[in-house]
Amino acid sequence: xxxxxxxxxxxxxxxxxxxxxxxxMLRTDGNRIFEFGETAYRxxxxxxxxxxxTALGREPGEPGVEExxxxxxxxxxxxxxxxxxxxxxxxxxxxxxxxxxxxxxHQAGSGDILAEILGLPVVxxxxxxxxELGGQGAPLAPFFHHACARWAGETAPLAVLNIxxxxxxxxxxxxxxxxxxxxxxxxxxxxxxNAPLNDLMQARRGAAxxxxxxxxxxxxIAAGVLEELMEQPYFxxxxxxxxxxxDFSGMAAKVGGLSDxxxxxxxxxxxxxxxxxxxxxxxxxxxxxxxxxxxxxNPVIMEMxxxxxxxxxxxxxxxxxxxxMLEAQAFAYLAVRVAxxxxxxxxxxxxxxxxxxxxxxxxxxxxxxx
Numbered sequence: 001x002x003x004x005x006x007x008x009x010x011x012x013x014x015x016x017x018x019x020x021x022x023x024x025m026l027r028t029d030g031n032r033i034f035e036f037g038e039t040a041y042r043x044x045x046x047x048x049x050x051x052x053x054t055a056l057g058r059e060p061g062e063p064g065v066e067e068x069x070x071x072x073x074x075x076x077x078x079x080x081x082x083x084x085x086x087x088x089x090x091x092x093x094x095x096x097x098x099x100x101x102x103x104x105x106h107q108a109g110s111g112d113i114l115a116e117i118l119g120l121p122v123v124x125x126x127x128x129x130x131x132e133l134g135g136q137g138a139p140l141a142p143f144f145h146h147a148c149a150r151w152a153g154e155t156a157p158l159a160v161l162n163i164x165x166x167x168x169x170x171x172x173x174x175x176x177x178x179x180x181x182x183x184x185x186x187x188x189x190x191x192x193x194n195a196p197l198n199d200l201m202q203a204r205r206g207a208a209x210x211x212x213x214x215x216x217x218x219x220x221i222a223a224g225v226l227e228e229l230m231e232q233p234y235f236x237x238x239x240x241x242x243x244x245x246x247d248f249s250g251m252a253a254k255v256g257g258l259s260d261x262x263x264x265x266x267x268x269x270x271x272x273x274x275x276x277x278x279x280x281x282x283x284x285x286x287x288x289x290x291x292x293x294x295x296x297x298n299p300v301i302m303e304m305x306x307x308x309x310x311x312x313x314x315x316x317x318x319x320x321x322x323x324x325m326l327e328a329q330a331f332a333y334l335a336v337r338v339a340x341x342x343x344x345x346x347x348x349x350x351x352x353x354x355x356x357x358x359x360x361x362x363x364x365x366x367x368x369x370x
Contacts, residue, residue, distance in 0.1 A: 003029070003030065003088075003336060003339050003340050004029075005029055006027050007027070007028070007029070007087045007088060008025055008027050008085050008086050009025070009026050009027075009028060009086060009087065009088050009089070009090060009333065009335050010023060010024070010026075010083055010088070010332055011023070011025075011026060011089070011090040011327075011328045011331035011332025011333070011335065012080060012089070012091050012092060012328055012331060013092050013327040013328040014072060014076070014092065014094045015164040015165060015293075015294075015327065016095055016164055016165025016166055016195060017164050017165045017193075017194050017209075017294055018044060018049050018052050018053065019043060019044065019208065020042050020043035020044045020075070021041065021042045021044075021075050021076055021079050022040075022328040023039065023040045023041070023042075023076075023328055024036075024040075024325040024328040024329045025037030025038045025039070025083065025085065025332065026329045026332040028332070029336065029340075030333065030337040030342050031147070031342075032147065032150075032151070033147050033148065033151040033333070036322070036329065037085075038083060039322065039325045040079055040082065040083060041324070042075055044071070048071045048075065051064070051067050051068055052071060052072075052094060052096075052108075054067075054068070055067070055068035056097070056245065057096065057097050057244075058096055058097060058106075059104070059106055060106060065096065065108065068094065068096060068108045069108040069109055071108075072108045072109035073109050073113050073117075076091065076109065077113075077114060077117045077118070080114070081118060086120060087120070087121075088120065088122075088123065088339055089114065089118060089120050089121065089122045089123070090122075090123050090124075090126075090331035090334055090335030090336075090338075090359075091109065091111050091122050091124040091331070092124070092126060092327075093109035093111075093124060094107060094108045095107050095244075095245065096108050098127075098138065098242065098243070098244040099244060100131065100135075100136040100138070100242050103131040103132075103137070105127045105128065105131055105137045105138075107125065107127070111123070111124030111360060111362040112362045112367050114362075115363055115364050115366060116364055116365070116366070116367050118364075119364050120364065121362065121363050121364075122361070122362045123334070123335035123338045123359045123361050124360055125358070125360045126331070126338075126344065126358045127140065127358060129356055129357070129358035129359070130344075130345045130350050130358050133352050133354070133356050134352055134353050135240070135345055135350035135352030135356070136240050136242040136350045136351050136352075137242065137350060138168070138189065138242035138243075138350065139162070139168040139170070139189060139242065140330070140334065140344060140350075140358075141162065141168070141170070141326070141327055141330040142160075142172065142185050142345075142349045143330075143334065143344060143345070143346075143349070144326075144330035144333045144334065145160040145170045145185075146170075146174065146184060146185055148160075148316075148321055148326075149172055149174040149319075150174045152319040152320060152321070156174075157172065157173045157282075157283075157284050157285075157287060158171075158286045158287050158288050158289070158290060159171045159172070159282065159286035159289045159311075160172070160289075160290050160291075160292060160316065161190075161275060161292070161293075162193075162291075162293040163193045163194060163271065163291065163293040163298075163301065164194060164293045164294060165193050165194055165195035165245045166189050166191075166192065166193045166245060166247075167189065167190045167192065167193035167274065167275060167293075168187065168188065168189045168190060168242075169187065169188060169189075169190050169275065169278050169279070170186075170187040171185070171186045171187070171281075171282040171283060172184065172185050172186075173185075180343045180346040180355035182347075183283070183348075184346075184348065185346065185348045186239060186281065186283055186348050186349075187239075187348065187349040188239035188240055188241050188242065188281070189241060189242045190274045190277070190278035191234065191235060191243070191248070191270070191271070191278070192243075192247075192248040192270060192271060193271060193293070193295055194209065194271075195245050195248070196248050196251040196267050196270070197209070197210055197216075197264060197267045197268060198210075199249070199252060200252060200263055200264060203252070204263070205260065209294075210264050210298065213268065213299050213300030215260060215264040215265075216261070216265040216267075216298075216300045217265075217300055218261040218265075219258075219259065219260075219261030219262040219263070219264055219266070220261075221262075221265045221266050222255070222258055222265075222266045225266050226269050226270060226273065228254065229251060229254055229270050230270065230273055234247070235277050238281065240347075240349075240350055240351025242350070251267060251270065255267060268298070268300050268301055268304065271295065271301055271304075272304035272308055273308070275308075276305075276308045279309065285310060286311055287311060287312075288311050288312045288314060288318075289305065289309060289312070289313045289314070290314055290315070290316045290318065290319065290321075291313065291314065291315050291316065291323070292315070292316045292321070292323035292326045292327075293323060293327070294324075296323050302315075334359065335359070337357065338357055338358065338361065339361065341357060342357055344356070344357050344358050344359065345358065
């Protein structure tokens with residue numbers, strides 16, 4: 001597919017929080033952002049979420065994986081087919097397992113099937129090529145974070161924190177034009193995001209999340225438990241490093257003896273403490289920390305970050321971005337880069353040996369061998 005100028009791309013993301021599918025239109029040439037377009041969201045039903053939870057940690061061919069893929073494809077097709085004007089689609093799929101040291105990564109959902117349904121070229125399987133060249137396969141949004149900072153006119157180094165099921169941090173220097181250039185980016189997963197907290201809420205309260213941090217605000221952080229949780233080896237590793245959603249599932253047992261409120265407060269504190277530990281790796285102090293993802297809606301997390309950090313902590317809306325749609329927009333952007341043969345990750349973002357472009361391109365008719 002030949003792309004030489006800006007096109008409208010449609011990106012979709014279904015994150016490790018298992019809440020639903022985000023979709024967003026973006027006009028880009030794979031370098032610059034020209035315009036942000038329509039956005040949409042489709043929540044997973046309780047039954048769909050249960051199917052996905054059952055398949056977490058599993059590889060293709062294992063029980064429940066085919067059913068999970070069908071849920072992912074059905075949900076994406078229903079949402080994306082309502083959006084008009086796209087010339088290409090970026091489809092991340094639903095991560096069921098991510099084991100960078102095997103190396104192995106598994107995102108449920110077929111780009112071939114989506115291309116057939118939508119009648120559009122679909123870029124998917126973004127992570128495998130990076131991992132085949134020694135990268136972690138994650139995080140992948142940093143190239144887009146760099147483009148966003150340049151779109152917003154930022155000139156000084158800053159950091160973007162995405163708090164989804166896992167938290168990841170991007171330090172970037174927008175004065176460097178190309179994201180793959182040395183010194184432009186450093187990115188890595190800091191530690192758990194909302195996943196352990198959401199799982200706690202589901203197990204103890206039958207709720208999807210600690211809405212607005214309400215339960216955590218009622219609790220007291222168990223300092224001894226927090227200290228023990230922060231002793232895990234991952235927090236001492238230097239980047240590059242990335243995580244699977246359930247790498248910290250053992251945290252539930254560590255807070256098992258705490259009240260619901262104290263457990264929520266302690267797991268919330270882990271999110272912030274892990275970020276602060278990660279900030280120590282930044283090549284230079286960022287002038288601001290911009291927060292995206294579902295975690296920025298939790299005022300307790302935001303207050304903890306602000307209290308611990310040395311720079312202003314703000315939602316990404318402070319520079320005109322939409323933190324609910326940033327990852328979907330990122331995969332629209334990356335799809336265009338793949339179609340243009342540009343890199344999507346680099347040594348500073350995933351630890352890959354050299355800048356590499358990931359992703360498979362499926363066209364309508366590919367299921368029939370066309």
